[in-house]
Amino acid sequence: MTPAFRRQRALAxxxxxxxxxxxGKNIGLVAIYALVxxxxxxxxxxxxxxxHEADTVLAETPELIVQNLVMGRHDMIEGNAxxxxxxxxxxxxxxxxxxxxxxxxxxxxxxxLMVPLDPERALAPGEAMIGEGVPRARxxxxxxxxxxxxxxxxxxVRFDVVERLSSESAxxxxxxxxxxxxxxxxxxxxxxxxxxxxxxxxxxxxxxETIMSKAGRLLPEARFITRxxxxxxxxxxxxxxxxxxxxxxxxxxxxxxxxxxxKASGLSAEEAREIGILKAVGWNMTDVIAMKLWExxxxxxxxxxxxxxxxxxxxxxxxxxxxxxxxxxxxVIYPDFALTPRFDGVQIAALFLITVLPYTAAxxxxxxxxxxxxxxxxxx
Amino acid sequence: xISLHAVTKLYNEGRPGEVRAVDNVSLEIERDAVTxxxxxxxxxxxxxxxxxxxxxxxxxxxxxxxxxxxxxxxERFLTEERRSTFGFVFxxxxxxxxxxxxxxxxxxxxxxxxxxxEVEARALARLEAxxxxxxxxxxxxYLSGGETQRAAIARALINDAPILIADEPxxxxxxxxxxxxxxxxxxxxxxxRTVIMTSHDPRIWxxxxxxxxxxxxxxxxxxxxx
Numbered sequence: 210m211t212p213a214f215r216r217q218r219a220l221a222x223x224x225x226x227x228x229x230x231x232x233g234k235n236i237g238l239v240a241i242y243a244l245v246x247x248x249x250x251x252x253x254x255x256x257x258x259x260x261h262e263a264d265t266v267l268a269e270t271p272e273l274i275v276q277n278l279v280m281g282r283h284d285m286i287e288g289n290a291x292x293x294x295x296x297x298x299x300x301x302x303x304x305x306x307x308x309x310x311x312x313x314x315x316x317x318x319x320x321x322l323m324v325p326l327d328p329e330r331a332l333a334p335g336e337a338m339i340g341e342g343v344p345r346a347r348x349x350x351x352x353x354x355x356x357x358x359x360x361x362x363x364x365x366v367r368f369d370v371v372e373r374l375s376s377e378s379a380x381x382x383x384x385x386x387x388x389x390x391x392x393x394x395x396x397x398x399x400x401x402x403x404x405x406x407x408x409x410x411x412x413x414x415x416x417x418e419t420i421m422s423k424a425g426r427l428l429p430e431a432r433f434i435t436r437x438x439x440x441x442x443x444x445x446x447x448x449x450x451x452x453x454x455x456x457x458x459x460x461x462x463x464x465x466x467x468x469x470x471x472k473a474s475g476l477s478a479e480e481a482r483e484i485g486i487l488k489a490v491g492w493n494m495t496d497v498i499a500m501k502l503w504e505x506x507x508x509x510x511x512x513x514x515x516x517x518x519x520x521x522x523x524x525x526x527x528x529x530x531x532x533x534x535x536x537x538x539x540x541v542i543y544p545d546f547a548l549t550p551r552f553d554g555v556q557i558a559a560l561f562l563i564t565v566l567p568y569t570a571a572x573x574x575x576x577x578x579x580x581x582x583x584x585x586x587x588x589x
Numbered sequence: 590x591i592s593l594h595a596v597t598k599l600y601n602e603g604r605p606g607e608v609r610a611v612d613n614v615s616l617e618i619e620r621d622a623v624t625x626x627x628x629x630x631x632x633x634x635x636x637x638x639x640x641x642x643x644x645x646x647x648x649x650x651x652x653x654x655x656x657x658x659x660x661x662x663x664e665r666f667l668t669e670e671r672r673s674t675f676g677f678v679f680x681x682x683x684x685x686x687x688x689x690x691x692x693x694x695x696x697x698x699x700x701x702x703x704x705x706x707e708v709e710a711r712a713l714a715r716l717e718a719x720x721x722x723x724x725x726x727x728x729x730x731y732l733s734g735g736e737t738q739r740a741a742i743a744r745a746l747i748n749d750a751p752i753l754i755a756d757e758p759x760x761x762x763x764x765x766x767x768x769x770x771x772x773x774x775x776x777x778x779x780x781x782r783t784v785i786m787t788s789h790d791p792r793i794w795x796x797x798x799x800x801x802x803x804x805x806x807x808x809x810x811x812x813x814x815x
Contacts, residue, residue, distance in 0.1 A: 212702025219699040223692075230687030486683045487696070489644055491672030491748065493665055496700035581664065585636075585645035588683070 220496065224503040227483075239512045245465045246516025246564050247523070252458035253556050254524040255532060261551060263443040267436060271408035272417055274306075274434040275424065285403040286431070293427045294409055299416050305404030307393050311358065311386075318346045322397075324390045326408060332389040337368035342383035344373065356386070358396070366396060457532075465564065469571035476575045484579045485587030497580040498573065505572040509565040517560065525550040591618040591641060591752075591783075596650030596660075598636050598808075610636040611647070612808035619801065620655075620751075623774055623784040625794045628805035634787035635680075635756050637805070641785060642754045643671040672697070676745025678755035682737050684729040684744070690716065691725040694743045701748070708747070715743045719773070735766040742773060752783040759790050771796045 228235050275294060277286035286305070294303040308323040320343060325331065330338065337356055344354065349370070356368045374382050394401065411420055414436075421433045476484070484497055492500075523529060579587055598611040611633045618624050618641070626634040639645040640652060643659055646667075652660040659670050676697075684693045694712040695705075716722045719739040724732065732740060738758060745753055753774075759767040767790065774784050775798040788794060794802045804812035 214702075215704065216700055216702035219702070219705065223696070223699055226688055226692060482683075483685060486679075486685060488668070489671075489677055489679070489683070490697040490744065491668065492697075492700050493668035493672075495665075583639075583645045585639040588679075 216496075217499070220500045221503050224500055224507060227500075228504065228507060235508065239508055239515070241468065242465075242508065242512035242564075242568070243516040243519070245461045245468075246513050246560070247520045248461035249458045249564065250517045250520030250560055251523050251529065251532065252455065252461075253560060254520055254551070254553075255529050256455075257551060257553055257556060258524060263440075267440055267443065270436050270439055272411045272414050272436050273409040273421065273424075274406050274439075275303075275409060275428065276406040276432045276434065277428075278430055278432050283406075283432070285399075286406060288402040288404060290428055290431070291404075291407055294407060294424055297420055297423050297427070299412050299420050300409055301412050302408075302410040304408050306406050306408050307390060307399070308405045309393075309397055311360075311396075313346070313358070315359070316346050318342075318384065320384050320386050322386045322388060322393060324393045325387045330387060332371065332387060332392075334389050334391055335367070335369055336371045336389060337392075338372040338374055338385075338387040339370055340374045340383045340385035343386060344370075358386075360396070368392070462563065466567075469567050472568070472571045472575075476579055481579050481587055484576070485584045488580065488584035489588065494577075494580040498576060501572060501576040501580075502569070505569040509568045513561060513565050516564075517557065521550075590620060590653075590655060591785075592651075592653040593617075593637075593641070594651045594653075596637075596640060596647045596652060598633075598640060598645065599648040602648060609808055611640065613650070614808070614810055615650075616803065616810060616813070618783070618785060620783045621778065621781055622800035623778050623798050624786070624801045624803065625799050626785075626787045626803050626805055627789065627794050628811075629789075631807075632805040633808035634805050636808075638754055638756055638785065638787055642675045642677060642752075643667050644677075672701075672748060674750060674752055676742075676748070676750035676753045678738070678741045678745050678753065678758050680757040680760055682741040684737060684740055686730045687728060689726050690721065690729055690732065690740050693729050693740060694747055697744060697748050712743065712747055715746055716740075719743050734761055735769065738762060738766070738770060739773070746777075751781075752785065753777060755784065755786040757787055757789065759788065759793060764792070767792050771798055774798050 275286065275290065277284050277290075288305055291303045291305050294300060304326055306324070306326060308321060311320045311322050312318075313320060325338070332338065339356060343349070343356070347356070349356070352370070352373070354370065356370055358366050358368070360366070368386075368388065374385060374387075388396065393399070409420070409424075411417060417435055421435070424431070424433060487497055487500075488494075523531065593614055593616050596611055596614045597609065600608040600610055614633075614637060626637060628634050636645065640647050640660075643662075647660050650660065651658060654670070654674060657670075659667065662670065685696070688696075691709065691712055694716060695708050698708040698711075713722060713725060716725055719742060721736060721739055721743065724736065729737065729740060741758075742753070742755075745755075759770055762770065771793070774786075777784055778798060778800075786793065793799070800815065802814045803810055804814075
């Protein structure tokens with residue numbers, strides 16, 4: 210073991226003993242510090258997870274959606290528009306979509322009813338697939354419990370639940386009920402040959418503007434929504450939620466700044482005297498600063514690790530329970546989903562930079578001021 | 590030989606409340622001897638001791654230790670001089686509460702990068718010589734007055750400092766403990782160490798072990814007795 214290593218070990222040993230001496234104060238300090246890191250880490254991880262969620266949703270969205278407008282409002286679109294759109298060069302597929310909303314007076318929740326486009330999810334008459342929030346809202350505690358929907362008093366439609374949708378994209382699928390096309394038309398008393406809108410898939414997404422232009426000439430009353438439009442809508446939605454998190458994080462950082470500024474304003478008489486004693490018995494300025502660096506590092510890195518780990522567990526293991534009610538939406542059915550665990554090194558590094566470094570710097574300024582003075586002056 | 594030439598120390602220099610704690614003092618202190626500064630409170634004894642021990646810098650004048658000029662040294666070299674040459678026993682002993690006796694005694698050796706087992710063995714030997722071996726693990730706040738003083742002496746000597754500086758070391762001790770302290774001082778002198786003390790206490794400056802007494806008043810030397 211080299212003398213330099215032994216010196217650092219001796220300084221670290223002294224630091225640990227010094228921290229243990231003021232155990233109550235230091236535990237309180239680490240707790241407050243870790244709480245600030247926890248809030249900021251939760252905000253960063255939650256925001257990142259929400260953006261990931263948006264990306265997941267968008268990955269399954271068609272490049273173009275065509276909707277019919279009547280008096281500026283969305284209305285059903287005739288099925289012959291599908292053939293017209295499919296005939297445009299560059300369009301690989303055009304398919305009519307059927308979806309709508311249903312208000313469930315039993316519990317005041319709104320469901321999204323939809324006919325799946327994916328042939329693998331085709332349903333037989335009387336069957337349904339439901340999002341994970343539906344059985345929760347309805348109290349359907351066992352997997353094979355049938356779903357009863359009532360459009361008006363005395364009317365009850367039964368569906369057999371064949372599958373519950375995974376929670377991977379529960380933020381948008383939690384209130385979803387997938388039905389067979391005939392059941393959907395019957396439920397909403399919808400005639401054949403009309404659709405809610407048309408999903409268009411194109412060969413080359415860069416040609417979307419050209420295809421929209423051609424489609425606009427064919428369907429002058431229609432509204433065209435691209436994936437980018439949806440992306441912007443989601444970004445606004447998630448940005449609003451992220452904004453709340455940023456505000457929370459900013460408040461936590463402000464508290465942290467006040468805390469660091471208080472630390473930078475000076476040492477207590479007891480701390481200054483201790484530095485004076487250490488200098489008098491032969492420690493030099495760099496020994497004192499190294500010891501205080503150990504102290505600052507043990508407190509700040511300890512609080513950083515505790516705060517980041519608890520923030521990670523809060524967001525990904527406990528589903529951001531503290532923030533979720535205000536962030537996940539306004540529906541009666543709050544999504545109960547687990548965000549996909551993600552570890553973003555840049556975010557963690559940023560968190561380290563904005564929490565550990567300022568505290569360490571704030572700790573060192575008054576120490577340097579005292580340690581640079583003669584011991585006689587400090588101890589007076 | 591420790592030599593001071595026209596040493597002056599001002600506190601709050603150039604500001605309201607400026608204090609001339611030491612005023613144009615010149616003197617020489619023999620090595621391997623016991624020297625005591627006496628005088629009333631505020632006479633400049635402690636300040637002069639701090640300057641001799643490289644804990645404070647003079648506002649004017651020069652300090653030489655064995656011919657080496659130390660008064661103008663930068664902080665780093667001044668600390669090195671203090672560490673290698675002096676051991677301090679403060680008036681209130683200034684042990685660090687919450688640390689054990691052994692941790693306090695080894696404190697001056699911590700930044701030297703020595704083998705911790707060697708430092709610990711040295712500290713235990715020093716504590717044993719001072720009758721404190723059985724209390725090594727005890728937090729210092731539980732030691733008696735005499736034990737605290739001996740602990741401070743053990744800490745002062747852990748780096749084998751050739752000069753021991755003690756500021757009013759018997760101020761809070763009874764007669765028996767004062768005599769025991771003087772016995773320790775005598776033993777240290779016999780080991781070949783230099784001891785420089787301040788004291789109000791006639792039992793100290795009249796003791797047989799003391800080789801020189803320097804009397805101070807208002808920051809000046811007003812008498813020297815061998």
